């Protein structure tokens with residue numbers, strides 16, 4: 659994905675804004691804590707004095723400064739500051755610059771010069787306007803999910819399990835998926851009727867991973883294939899392997915089966931699933947098609963890739979509470 663200069667500038671401005679916001683918060687916290695614990699301002703002055711001494715020694719003297727001694731002094735002062743903060747009921751890191759992304763401290767770049775994953779996320783927000791998604795995620799996340807929507811008496815004929823039982827399995831799979839996202843490569847496939855919570859669970863996962871600064875691309879199947887047909891994701895090469903679809907931390911394709919299926923869609927879905935598996939990039943797919951229909955619609959080879967590598971989660975429910983929750987009461 660190539661950003662235009664003005665788009666790059668926009669992202670870098672966002673980082674400056676975050677850094678400035680962090681420093682303003684720090685100033686407020688200093689004023690607050692210095693008033694309560696006067697010794698803190700002395701400590702901060704001594705730390706910055708030590709830092710200046712070090713610079714001065716470097717500039718004025720031929721003898722290299724005793725860095726180890728200066729560091730030890732600084733560390734002792736920092737420990738005293740932490741102890742004072744904690745004993746007065748403040749968090750230990752209260753006087754460190756707060757940042758949105760702890761990985762890059764809101765600079766956008768890692769120490770080795772690579773772009774941070776939060777940079778990728780800002781690119782996605784900028785290029786694919788996922789702001790509406792952020793709005794939805796504030797309402798639909800693991801904290802707002804409820805098992806009360808599911809019946810513990812109505813059983814699914816195929817599996818013999820109740821809606822509630824299936825919902826618990828799908829929920830646990832989603833939580834595990836999000837919790838072990840960085841250390842355990844897996845993908846999820848939600849299937850079941852319309853309005854049984856598949857999209858809600860996808861939202862829960864997206865919310866969780868966006869919260870940990872991952873780049874998440876969320877599309878309805880209709881929008882995804884529409885964009886693929888229009889070549890939105892292609893840079894110079896007209897290939898799915900070189901674009902953000904194959905490369906983002908998590909791709910979520912919602913409502914597969916509702917788009918107009920044709921040979922193009924079918925081949926693109928295969929490429930997408932295949933490329934992401936090869937790159938060990940997790941994907942979440944939801945569909946209201948049955949497994950048999952899915953295979954018939956998108957080809958046997960796509961289905962077998964999914965069946966072999968994705969965790970399959972079925973959801974059911976004809977319960978009125980679910981209908982009300984997910985279909986607006988209709």
Ligand SMILES: [Zn+2]
Nearest residue numbers: 759762774776
């Ligand atoms: Zn970052």
